[in-house]
Amino acid sequence: MKSFTKTTLAAALSAALILAAPLSASAADSEQPTTQSAAQLPNFVKLVEDNGPGVVNISVIKNARTVSVPFGIPGMDERHADIFRRFGFPMPFGGGEEEIPEQRGTGSGFIISDDGLIMTNAHVVEGADRIVVRLTDKREFTGKVLGTDKQTDIAIVKIDAKNLPVLKIGDSQKLKVGEWVAAIGSPFGLDNTVTAGIVSALSRNLPTDQYVPFIQTDVAVNPGNSGGPLFNMAGEVVGINSQIFSTSGGFMGLSFAIPIDLAMQIKDQLVKDGRVTRGYVGVYIQQITQELADSFALKTPEGALVTKVEKGSPAEKAGLKAGDVITEFNGKKITSSVSLPMLVSSVRPGTKAELTVIRDKKEQKLSITIGTNPNSDQSAGGAAKESGHRLGIEGRILTDEESREADTTGLLITKVGKFAASIGLTPGDIIVSANGKLVKSAEDLQKACREDKVLLLVQRDGGRIFIPVRFDKDQKK
CATH class of the missing domain: 2.30.42.10 (PDZ domain)
Structure with a gap:
């Protein structure tokens, strides 16, 4: 094997010497495709220079506190106490106290108005006793939460400042899978860190979120990036970096951003009312499988199958019935059952909407007046x-x-x-x-x-x- 390797190497070197002259003669021709290929690679320098100052670091402080422990043993919760009760052990008399130390966290945000409105994730500021917003010029301000919406993970923070650099808001509906995007944030507290990648998928539905059609990317996002902006190559904010999929706690190639179109709708309600009111129709639905599609004579297993209609709900008033398959909502196709709650929740209560349903293997149109979701998170900022x-x-x-x-x-x-x-x-x-x-x-x-x-x-x-x-x-x- 070793001799074969030496012989092969010698032959390769001889070939290189023989071909050296012709190659050098055509060097200009060989460089042309390389230059064209390099010209197509994205350059993020101007994007970062123009938009970096509009991204902020958010530090959160939760004060140390002492909490009462009614079972007399610090650290014991109801779950542990129930074990004692089940096996007949007497519960300790008297109460105790447990010390919870000061907790600190960090996240990102971005400026959406020159008078100090900042958008971030709700989980970044949740439970904070004090919020400190630091700009790229090292100035620090105390932040006040105007409102949060946990169901979409959006929060609006206000600082007392003027003439701040404002980021340009884009249109997340124009995003295409495969296009370049960049994130700016504070992973692990490292301010104004830039990472880049491509859009991996759109309208991604995660098990824990029924109201957000996430933008999936392969942009490196880590703890501290939460709440930071996702940019397209035009320097426009198209999303808010919110979640990652990880088995280690760090980035593994899957990151998820909240579409900016949805975030701005939530922002408008939070700034105006301090909370979010969602649309509601009052149906129970399930995903359509291939077997169900065959049973309902559907061409493809798409849509939302109605399994139950709540009494007195907008759906009942509109004439929806169990067994209906909702295929469109206001002209937008329902590709899966999880698509419907996202679309309905974004419509203001009292607004009329059009449904396309398949009933008895025939398509028909229904008009429905959207109601108020009784399960809306009324705690948002209120x-x-x-x-x-x-x-x-x-x-x-x-x-x-x-x-x-x-x-x-x-x-x-x-x-x-x-x-x-x-x-x-x-x-x-x-x-x-x-x-x-x-x-x-x-x-x-x-x-x-x-x-x-x-x-x-x-x-x-x-x-x-x-x-x-x-x-x-x-x-x-």
Whole structure:
């Protein structure tokens, strides 16, 4: 093998010497295609120079605090306490306290108005006691959250400044798969870091997000990039970098951005109302498989199959029925069942829309007046945000259908933090009343939680329990 290698190398060198003269004679011809190829590669220098100053670093501080631990053992939550109860162990008497140290985080954002409006992700500023916005010229400002929308992960922060550099907003609907894009942000706190790549896919639906048709890219995005802008080659913002897919915690080639068209719709509502109101039609739907498509005589397995229509809903009033296949909404094709909630939620309540449905193997048009989504996140920038912050919960008011099934009204808890867990609240609990008054809205719970003590009546697994809550003196109202 070694001798073969030497012989081959010698022959290659001889060939190179023989061909040297002809190649040098045509050097100009060989350089031409290389130059043309290089000219087609993107140059991000001007894009960064023009837009870098409009990207900011956002530092978030959550103050150290002491929380009450009702079970007498710091660190024990309701889950651990339930284990003791199941095996008949007596619960410790008295309460305890647990120290939670100061927490710091960092993210990115970008300036959308010269008087200090900044767009970022809701998860960047969630639960912050203090927000510091740092510009590229090293100036720092205290930020105030005007509103957040957790369902689309959008937040608007205001700083007291004038004549700031504003980024140009593009049109995310014009994006094409394969085109070059760039991100500017603060990965791991490294300000104004630039990364680039291409659009990998459009209208990507993720399991945890039913309202966002994500832009998928292979742009390197890491912790700290969240909330930063995604640019097209014209220097226009076409998305907000929000999520990555990773098994290691770092970038693995899959990053997802919120389309700027959707983000600007959310921004307008947050700035005006401090919260987001979503459209609602009142149907349960499922994905169409090939088998279902064959059963309904559909050419392709596309559309949203209606499995149930809520009583009194806009869908019922419009004449929708179980078994209908919704194929278009306001002229836009429904390629999958997850497409419909995105389109409906973006329409203002009270607006009329047109549906194309397949019923009994025939296509027909229906007119529908969009209603208000009862499951909309009313905590966005409004009063319920305060109640959620004190109790450490996320939740929503039960729909009429859920109220009938549960035989109660109230606020359904969807997520609990450390404090909520420490007092015994769990996801799935329904807060029926607070201090003896029925909880009919998020504002009702917020009002009750302004007191130092509140008595909650909670429905769980068909039964009801009272949970007394005493807020720690360090928890601000």
